Amino acid sequence: MKKTSNPFTIHPPVGPYVHQVINSGYQPKWLTLSGQIGMTKEGDIPSEVSKQFELALKNIKSNLLMAEMDVKNLVKLTIYLVEEIDLEERTKALKEFLKEEETAMTLLYVKGLANPKLKVEIDVVACK
Template structure:
């Protein structure tokens, strides 16, 4: 069973995440999703970070589905950004992706990704 928590002994979350995801009982299945980039199945990479962000989230969701899981099973999301993406666009994309679910989340700004065209990479962990 997945339970989320924000301990009163630390600051409130500053974004759409929770400080803790606690899984009780023995999970039947864990899936660790490698960094998903903003690339289509055909290999196309959109030019903007916002488009890549939406596509990378879609790729995470496709991986969850392939593992017979849903967003509600996610326990951790790690987002790597090379460039700033408008905060409101980022919030809208995450809200749409999370579908009201809560998860632990880390956002990192980094210098570069493996391909100079890439601006976004997202990793995820899920269990059920």
């Protein structure tokens, strides 16, 4: 069974999509998130790429929590960046986000995202 939802703790979707789709009728339970962006609950987008990165990770945690999951359930992150984040800063943010967990990860630099203000988008797959 497919269940869709949008966490109330983050911004509403900015287009005709939902933040998460859960395959809940089977074991294991799979969670697929739409690309999470660096936007506050109020809809603000900071100009700094590092702040957007931190917000996107925070929004991922909110989605995981709503799906009764945690970072230990992550299967894969696909990170899209429009501009570079200092390697040490990016690594530090990811380590703080992941704690001691490991996951598959792909990082891509792209020309642009759906909104010209956006510099970060992260796709997520998780399983419990």
